[in-house]
Amino acid sequence: MLLTNKMAGLLVTAGVVAGCTVTPAPIPQDDRTRAAQTDQALIHASQEPIGTRMRLGEAMARALKYNLDKRVKLMEQALSQRNFDLVKMDMLPVLAASAGYLNRDNTNASTSVSIETGNVSLEPSTSQDRERKIADLKFAWNALDFGVSYLRAQQEADRYLIARNERQKVMLRLLQQTRATFWRAAVMQQMSDEIDSLLARAERSAASLRQVRREKLKMPLGTLQNLRGLLDIVSELEQMQQTVNAANVELAVLVNIPPGTHVTLDCPDTLPSLPIAPSDMSALELTALANSMDYSNQLYNARIDQRETRKELLRLWPGVEFAYTGNYDSNSYLYHQGWGEASIRVSWNIFGLLSHRDIESQGEARMQLTDARRMAVNMAVVAQVHLAWQHYRNTLNRYQRAGELNGIDQDIARLTRQAMSHQAASDIERIQSEARALRSAMNRLLAYAEAQDAWGAMLFSLNLDPVPEDYQQWSVADISHALDSTYAHWESGAIPTVQVIAQNMPAVGTVETNKKTPLFRKR
Numbered sequence: 001m002l003l004t005n006k007m008a009g010l011l012v013t014a015g016v017v018a019g020c021t022v023t024p025a026p027i028p029q030d031d032r033t034r035a036a037q038t039d040q041a042l043i044h045a046s047q048e049p050i051g052t053r054m055r056l057g058e059a060m061a062r063a064l065k066y067n068l069d070k071r072v073k074l075m076e077q078a079l080s081q082r083n084f085d086l087v088k089m090d091m092l093p094v095l096a097a098s099a100g101y102l103n104r105d106n107t108n109a110s111t112s113v114s115i116e117t118g119n120v121s122l123e124p125s126t127s128q129d130r131e132r133k134i135a136d137l138k139f140a141w142n143a144l145d146f147g148v149s150y151l152r153a154q155q156e157a158d159r160y161l162i163a164r165n166e167r168q169k170v171m172l173r174l175l176q177q178t179r180a181t182f183w184r185a186a187v188m189q190q191m192s193d194e195i196d197s198l199l200a201r202a203e204r205s206a207a208s209l210r211q212v213r214r215e216k217l218k219m220p221l222g223t224l225q226n227l228r229g230l231l232d233i234v235s236e237l238e239q240m241q242q243t244v245n246a247a248n249v250e251l252a253v254l255v256n257i258p259p260g261t262h263v264t265l266d267c268p269d270t271l272p273s274l275p276i277a278p279s280d281m282s283a284l285e286l287t288a289l290a291n292s293m294d295y296s297n298q299l300y301n302a303r304i305d306q307r308e309t310r311k312e313l314l315r316l317w318p319g320v321e322f323a324y325t326g327n328y329d330s331n332s333y334l335y336h337q338g339w340g341e342a343s344i345r346v347s348w349n350i351f352g353l354l355s356h357r358d359i360e361s362q363g364e365a366r367m368q369l370t371d372a373r374r375m376a377v378n379m380a381v382v383a384q385v386h387l388a389w390q391h392y393r394n395t396l397n398r399y400q401r402a403g404e405l406n407g408i409d410q411d412i413a414r415l416t417r418q419a420m421s422h423q424a425a426s427d428i429e430r431i432q433s434e435a436r437a438l439r440s441a442m443n444r445l446l447a448y449a450e451a452q453d454a455w456g457a458m459l460f461s462l463n464l465d466p467v468p469e470d471y472q473q474w475s476v477a478d479i480s481h482a483l484d485s486t487y488a489h490w491e492s493g494a495i496p497t498v499q500v501i502a503q504n505m506p507a508v509g510t511v512e513t514n515k516k517t518p519l520f521r522k523r
Contacts, residue, residue, distance in 0.1 A: 048476050050257060055266040056182050057487075059255050061479035063178045064171060064471060066256035073167040080163035084156040090149035093141035102132045126333075133330040144319035151311045158300040165293035165300075171467055175483075176460045178254050180453035185247035186267035187445035192244050194438055199237040202431055206230040226428050233435045240442065274399070274451050275491040277392050277458075281385070283497040284462060288385045290498040291463035295381055298374040305370050309363030316356060318348035381461075388454070388461040395451040402447040406440040413437035455491075464496065 047066055109126040113119070206227060252259045278284060289295055325341045416433035466486035471479050490496075 047256070050261070050263060053264045053266050054255075055480065055484075056179065057480035057484040058476060059182045059251065059265075060175050060178050060483050061476045062255040062257075063174050064467060064479060065476060067174055067254060068256060069170065069174070073163075073170045077160070077163045077167045080156075080160040084153070084160045087149070087153045087156040091146055091153060093139060096138045096140075097136070098138075099135040100133070102134065104130045106130070127331075128333060129331050133328075135328045136325055138323060138325040140321055140323035142319055142321040144314065144317060147314050148311055151307045151314070155304045155307050158304050162297045162300050165297055168465060169293045169463075172460050172463065172465060174254070175466070176453075176456040178251075179456040180449070181247065181251045181254055182265065183267075183449035183452040184446070185244075185251045186265040187442075187449050188240075188244040188247050189265050190267050191240070191438070191442050191445065194441075195237055195240050195244070198431070198434055198438055199234065199241070202230055202234050202237065202435070205428060205431055206234060229432060230428065233431060236435070236439070271445075271448055274396060274448075275455060276493060277389060277396070278493070278495055280497070281389070284385050284389065285382050286500065287464075287495075287497045288381050288462045289378060291465075292377070292381045293463060294377050295374070298370065298377050302367065302370045302374065305363070305366045309359065309366065312359045312363075313356070316349075316352045316359075318346050321345045321347075384461045385458075388458040392451070392454040392458050395447065395454040399444070399447040399451045402440070402444040406437075406444040409433075409437040409440035459490070462495070464490065466490075 047062075050062075107126050107130060108128045109124040111124050112121045114121050210227065248262075249259045251265075252261060257263070321344070323343045323345070325343075326338070327341060328338045330337060413430075413433045413436070416430050466483055468474065468479065468482050471482075474482075
């Protein structure tokens with residue numbers, strides 16, 4: 001007994017000491033550095049080598065396969081799938097096994113007393129060994145827990161579908177961002193050499209004017225005015241250079257290549273024709289709503305809320321548990337050291353019935369909120385389609401106007417060069433006219449890139465998905481070819497639209513709203 005008490009005291013002391021010795025442990029800088037280096041290597045690992053030139057389709061394919069934000073959404077979908085699989089396991093019966101060793105420091109002895117006379121009827125006796133080994137195997141199934149777990153599994157299935165929709169939405173937004181960034185970087189890259197050349201000439205002319213100013217070879221006012229004009233041009237050209245570099249970095253992040261990697265973007269001298277904006281707005285609205293991940297998620301949320309109410313109402317019912325247990329006890333005094341035991345148990349929280357009306361009221365309020373959210377999303381989706389369509393029309397007009405202005409400025413620059421060849425114009429005037437022409441050319445190209453961005457935004461508003469189902473198993477070249485083919489088909493005017501369904505036919509997967517939620521769905 002003394003030994004047992006000492007052992008218990010040591011265990012308690014060890015537990016207290018261990019609980020008091022926990023202190024914050026910051027991660028050392030060397031460990032953070034090693035982790036950062038490892039992550040840097042993993043970010044670009046297992047990627048197909050990139051060529052010297054990159055087309056739009058290849059940029060989109062690389063973004064789909066290697067973009068880090070998309071990978072996060074993919075992992076979130078995988079986690080939702082695992083949660084769904086885990087919840088399904090709750091519907092299985094309980095099969096629990098346990099075993100143990102028991103040791104008393106004294107004998108479990110007792111006596112009996114007569115309830116009539118109060119006399120001790122037996123001397124102290126025992127029917128239990130001081131050391132025992134026990135084990136049991138219990139199989140139990142609770143009907144109420146099964147019903148609740150079934151509804152939870154259905155909710156997790158809908159949450160998995162919501163996560164899948166979110167991943168698809170991220171992919172479509174990624175394609176739109178890649179389109180916009182690619183064209184902005186491509187057109188800026190196309191102008192890069194001209195910007196560098198004109199910037200060098202402008203800096204040389206500015207240096208000459210500074211020397212003229214120092215030596216006072218010309219009138220100060222005219223020299224300062226010319227120098228101010230050249231410095232404005234230099235500042236504008238430097239901003240153009242910065243825009244080129246920023247566009248390249250943005251594209252590198254989207255396709256997950258090192259930002260310093262130089263890749264020539266495939267931008268033809270003759271820009272591809274822009275698609276014609278579709279005109280059937282009713283068909284576009286219905287297509288956007290039918291394909292909308294946000295609208296679909298609201299329908300899934302409505303089903304989740306309905307099942308949440310059913311789940312709370314189901315918990316008000318009595319719980320019936322069927323169980324069978326196999327037991328073993330090494331106690332030598334037992335006649336049967338192994339035995340089986342079957343049981344049926346009913347448990348019911350009767351006071352829980354008082355919350356029945358409150359649960360139904362809460363369920364109705366929850367469904368009304370879900371309906372309001374769904375209507376708001378419906379309106380937002382329709383508004384997004386109209387805004388995207390109008391924005392694309394506006395960018396087409398701006399591109400046309402920028403092309404006209406570019407033609408005029410190019411003619412002015414050409415005439416200025418001819419005048420300079422006849423000594424009728426100065427070098428500063430030529431630089432100014434060429435800078436104006438370069439600005440107009442860049443505005444035209446940027447207007448084209450903006451129109452491409454607006455076209456991508458309109459496709460995104462329609463929630464059209466060009467990505468193959470099993471694209472993760474495809475190569476970059478195969479994905480690029482599939483995307484190019486699909487986009488070419490859509491740009492030819494063959495945008496897929498949804499047909500109107502007769503109003504007297506119930507839509508598949510719709511949710512009944514503004515009705516009291518029954519305890520069990522009728523089938």
